[in-house]
Amino acid sequence: MAESEEYYDYLFKLVLIGDSGVGKSNLLSRFTRNEFLYESKSTIGVEFATRNLKMEGKTVKAQIWDTAGQERYRAITSAYYRGAVGALLVFDITKRATYDNVDRWLKELREHADPDIAIMLVGNKTDQPHLRGVSTAEAQQKAREAKLSYFETSALSGDNVEASFTELVKEIYSIASRAQIDVAGSSWVPTQFRPDHAESVPLGGPAKPASNGGCC
Amino acid sequence: MPNEQSAVNTDSCVIENTSIKTFGTEVPVSGRLSIEKLGNGLWHFIWDSYTVINSKNVDKIYDDEAEFDKDLSFSIPFSQIKRLMRRMPVNAKSFLVLTLTNPLVMYGRTVGPVYFDDGGLPELFRFLINLNAIQLLSPDMFILTQTDAAPARTPDPLASIYKDVPAKPANLPNRPKKEPYYRLVRRISPQKFTEDELKQMAIEESMDGSRVTTAFIESNLMDSRGVVAFEELRANLRHRSSAPDATAFSLEMLLGIFPKDSTAADREDIRGTDKCRYLRYKQQVLSFDPEQLKNFSTLEEHMQRVEKDAVRADRDNEFYADQPDTPEILIGGMRCHNPNILKVYHIVCAHLMLNMDLGYAQGMTDFITPVLELTDGDEARTFWIFAALMRRYGDNFGLGERNTIQRRLEEVWRLTAIVHPELAAVLRDRDCKALYFSYRWLLLLFKREMADYRSVLRLWEVVLSCRETQHFDIVMAVAHINSCLHDYVAQVTSPDEVTDEYLLQASSSWPTIDVRELAFNANMILATIHDSLNEDFLAPRKRRIGDR
Numbered sequence: 001m002a003e004s005e006e007y008y009d010y011l012f013k014l015v016l017i018g019d020s021g022v023g024k025s026n027l028l029s030r031f032t033r034n035e036f037l038y039e040s041k042s043t044i045g046v047e048f049a050t051r052n053l054k055m056e057g058k059t060v061k062a063q064i065w066d067t068a069g070q071e072r073y074r075a076i077t078s079a080y081y082r083g084a085v086g087a088l089l090v091f092d093i094t095k096r097a098t099y100d101n102v103d104r105w106l107k108e109l110r111e112h113a114d115p116d117i118a119i120m121l122v123g124n125k126t127d128q129p130h131l132r133g134v135s136t137a138e139a140q141q142k143a144r145e146a147k148l149s150y151f152e153t154s155a156l157s158g159d160n161v162e163a164s165f166t167e168l169v170k171e172i173y174s175i176a177s178r179a180q181i182d183v184a185g186s187s188w189v190p191t192q193f194r195p196d197h198a199e200s201v202p203l204g205g206p207a208k209p210a211s212n213g214g215c216c
Numbered sequence: 217m218p219n220e221q222s223a224v225n226t227d228s229c230v231i232e233n234t235s236i237k238t239f240g241t242e243v244p245v246s247g248r249l250s251i252e253k254l255g256n257g258l259w260h261f262i263w264d265s266y267t268v269i270n271s272k273n274v275d276k277i278y279d280d281e282a283e284f285d286k287d288l289s290f291s292i293p294f295s296q297i298k299r300l301m302r303r304m305p306v307n308a309k310s311f312l313v314l315t316l317t318n319p320l321v322m323y324g325r326t327v328g329p330v331y332f333d334d335g336g337l338p339e340l341f342r343f344l345i346n347l348n349a350i351q352l353l354s355p356d357m358f359i360l361t362q363t364d365a366a367p368a369r370t371p372d373p374l375a376s377i378y379k380d381v382p383a384k385p386a387n388l389p390n391r392p393k394k395e396p397y398y399r400l401v402r403r404i405s406p407q408k409f410t411e412d413e414l415k416q417m418a419i420e421e422s423m424d425g426s427r428v429t430t431a432f433i434e435s436n437l438m439d440s441r442g443v444v445a446f447e448e449l450r451a452n453l454r455h456r457s458s459a460p461d462a463t464a465f466s467l468e469m470l471l472g473i474f475p476k477d478s479t480a481a482d483r484e485d486i487r488g489t490d491k492c493r494y495l496r497y498k499q500q501v502l503s504f505d506p507e508q509l510k511n512f513s514t515l516e517e518h519m520q521r522v523e524k525d526a527v528r529a530d531r532d533n534e535f536y537a538d539q540p541d542t543p544e545i546l547i548g549g550m551r552c553h554n555p556n557i558l559k560v561y562h563i564v565c566a567h568l569m570l571n572m573d574l575g576y577a578q579g580m581t582d583f584i585t586p587v588l589e590l591t592d593g594d595e596a597r598t599f600w601i602f603a604a605l606m607r608r609y610g611d612n613f614g615l616g617e618r619n620t621i622q623r624r625l626e627e628v629w630r631l632t633a634i635v636h637p638e639l640a641a642v643l644r645d646r647d648c649k650a651l652y653f654s655y656r657w658l659l660l661l662f663k664r665e666m667a668d669y670r671s672v673l674r675l676w677e678v679v680l681s682c683r684e685t686q687h688f689d690i691v692m693a694v695a696h697i698n699s700c701l702h703d704y705v706a707q708v709t710s711p712d713e714v715t716d717e718y719l720l721q722a723s724s725s726w727p728t729i730d731v732r733e734l735a736f737n738a739n740m741i742l743a744t745i746h747d748s749l750n751e752d753f754l755a756p757r758k759r760r761i762g763d764r
Contacts, residue, residue, distance in 0.1 A: 020578060021524035039531040042524075042578045044664065045655040046720065063717070070521065070578045095549070097520070 008052055008061035012172050013083050014165075015113075017105050018090035019098040020069030023124040026155035027090065028066045031165045036156050043068045046080055053166060055173045062169055081113040086120070086172045088164070091139075093123040093152065094131035099139065106146060118175065119148045120168045127154040228252040229343035251343060254291065259347070262291040342744050394709040400638050404744060406699040406737040409730070417732055421457055428452050428466065429459040442480025444469060453681040457674050464591050464601070467673070470680040471604035487597075494596040497566035518568055518576045523548040526561040529581040533669070535589045536560075556593060560584050563599045570603055577613035580606070582660045586669040605661075605676075611754075612659050620754050624658050624690060625651055627753050631694045634748050635741055639702055646714040653723035654693045661689055665729045675731045684742060685749050694745075695738040700726045 016024040025043050029035045032049040048065045065080050089105050091098040102121065109117060121143045123134060136152060143150035149171070151164035230250040247265040254260050409417070420426055428449075437445045437452070449469060458466045468474055473490075474483045501519075509516040527550040530536045538553040545552050547561050563584055564576055583605050588598045611620040629649055633640035643649060656664055661679065666672045675692075682688035704722040708714060 020521065021528070039528075039537075041528055041530070041664075042581075044579045044582075044659060046652060047724065048717070048721065068578055 007059060009058040010055075010060045010173070010176065012060060012062050012085050012169060012176075014062055014064045014086040014088065014168065015080060015084045016064060016066045016088050016090060017109070018069060018088075018122075019092070019095075019101050022069065022090045022092040022095070022098050023155045024069065024088075024090050025066050027088070027122070027124060027153065027161060028064055030155045030158055030161045032064065034158070036158075051165075053169055055170065058173075060169055060173060062165065064165075081109070081117075084113055084117060085176070086118045086168050087113065088120050088122050088168060089148070090122045090124050091134070092125050093134045093139075094125050094128050096133040099123075099134045102142065116175070118168060118172050119146075120164060120171075121146075121148045121150045122164055123150070123152040124155060126152050126159060127156045229340055231340060249340070251340070251347075254293075258293045258295070260291045260293050261297065396707050397709055397711055397713075398642055398705055400636075400642070400702060400706045402636060402639075402698065402702055404635060404698060404737075404741060406695065407733065407740070408699075409733050414730055414732065421732075427457050427459040428462055430462045430465070433462055433465070438480075442483070443477055446476040447683075450681045450683060453677050454683070458677060460590070460670075463673050463677070464587070464597060466677060467587070467601050467680070468597075468604075470677065471601065471608070473600050473604050490600050491596040494566060494599045497569035497599075498562050498595075500569045501565040502562075514575075515568065515572070518572075519565055520548060521578070522561055522564045522568075522576050522581075523550045525576075525578060525581050526550070526557055526564065527552045529557065529560050530585045533585070533589070536585060556588065559588060559593060559595050559598075563588070563595060563602060566599060567603060567606065571606065571610070574606065574610045574614065579660050580613060582663040583609075586663070586672045589669055590673060609661065621655065621659060623753055624687075625654065627687070627690050627750070628654055628658070628693045628697070630750075631690065631741075631745060631748065632697050634745055635694055636698050636702060639698070639705060642705055642711075642714060646711060648714060648716050648719055650716050651697070652716055653720050654697065657693050657696065658689060662692065662729060662734075666731065667728045671729075671731045675729075675735070678731070678735045682742075684746065686751055687749075688738065688742070691742050691745075692734055692738040695734060695741050696726075696729065698741065699737060 016028060018024055020042060025040050025047070026036055028047075028049055029037060029040075032051045043066055046065060046067055048063060050061055050063045053060045053062060065084070067080060087109055089102060089109070091102055093099075106119070109119060121139065123136070123139050125131075139152075140150050149167060151160055151167065153160040153164055155161060228250055229252075230248065232248050234247065234249050247263055250262045250264070252260060252262055254262075433444065433449065437449050439445075446469065449466070453466055453470070469476075474486055478486070501515075504512065504515065509519070526547060531538070536554055536556055540553070542553045542555065545555065545558050547558060552558070560581055564580060567580075568576060580602075584598060584602050587601050588595075591597045611618055612624065614620065628651055629640075632643075632651075661672075662675050663672050666675060679688045679692070685691065700723070701719065704719070705714060708718075
């Protein structure tokens, strides 16, 4: 575990955005630690967690940032879009208002994030179908129009959580492996995330883990 | 005037024109205090008296007149100093107390504690800290740990026993060990208590007579009309925790809910009026019908945010956890199974009627939950403590120009650069000046960093009872950085591990704060940066003509 955490070929910074209370923090804890906290509190400031994924034999470290949903905190959180290559825009399928705000969040992404950021729309809380206020078809329609992929998840049951994150990472991976051929200096792998044993960022080809690797 | 930029003289520290009082004489003796290395290479406290003591200021005990013409000058090596205390009494000048291992005998009398007036005490402490010779015992008590400034390393007593044992067990491959990249030397070493010590302190603190109880306040700090000796109460709370039965009242006094000179009857009146006001605000906010709210979208939005946060406020605490026997309570569009959650909701919503400009922002419920539990569910009382906390800290949640959190973070940064210049230099070099991890500390007054409500309330009490600064929370943040962030940066093996992201990640694994330890270390820092404090940093910034 420790070993796989330390060595990676790519590092992708992803951000979770969406209204407060839609379940961003629990999606993150479900994906990175397979945990769901019934007692989770509102997120203050910024938190993050990481998880490594395998893509075509390469290790991708997903570094996922979780931000406070409330508008008032966006000023301070906007710095966190820096270097982000993917975003999960989450709404709560049982709360219509959180879906209505999706456009506001897209606007914010356009303003603060890299124009090439990969965005996935996520309708969370499918474990409460009896309270559903947004239909799947409707959300799919919106996603199509905005050229986003769409997933419905339940952080509580774990349904589709793995699939949605993996899909987003896969999407970024395929863009990144294309981009590394022609875009020098792109933000796909922010230099500050470079592992200290890597010679270079994988713009001209993924860096190789140190050959004498293995820490303990 | 000393200023923070000036290089500190490392050879000696001299305070001219100070005075001491000792062995019962009421006349302060003026003189010159210095810390110097004497011929034998040991650091000494040296006192050169300007005046000569004579029979007028010393009781006559010797027949020999000549004895009295001696002046009071002395020099004491550090090794003979048992402890140093810096006392900062209420409404009086602070002073230093020297207690010696072997009492100094002069004129056949034991010289007790030596009292120095507060002439240049901050410089003196800064000097001692630079010598790395000081260690804190309690917020105002210090001991000198080194008799010599040179890093006198005592030889390892076990060295000879182990000298034939290979440094590494032979069966492990001899891998190159990564060295820490930065060599950071702290000017102020934080005191770290062991678990046992902390336990012991907690036990001592919970003993009767050690805490500020209601009975203590009533019998010692109140006159016959119930007027509280406010400064004394404050001084007490600074150093001793209030007992649970006195915490709410202490907060009310410290926050100015009751005027300092209020009598018991005044306070009863205020409590009555405040209760009515609270009920009115609550009534107002709950009286909006759905159509009104629909057309008052600002209020509706705020109330919906409160709903979301109320139902998830501290559900891990028994007081707010779902109660299986409680029927479902509807709060707007949310559900809960605990009437205390409904109270939290009512308090925040009523506050919207007191300060709609501030509105509701995520995290505000964190200021309510410990207090509501403390008052055993007293809504009105909790409301006014919350309102007073918001008057003081609400602008941290404020919108746009009104938001003060950024300036507070800048102040943390400025003070960190004074307290730990080496660490600050690394952070500056690595462009890590945002200190994102301390954002939550300041926004919620460390509420989320503490293990339980008791500690949270104690920390708030310490912050509110600080006399020297209105912003002791910032000093605490600096202390925490000096302790935890130093530890992290001092062990990284590459500068690449010092980024805002890595620091934030590291901060998530820092241990829960112990309030005694943090207060202790913050007090030590406060004593040294005393004259670098800037109380006005929150004042609106003046624009000069020509500024862009």
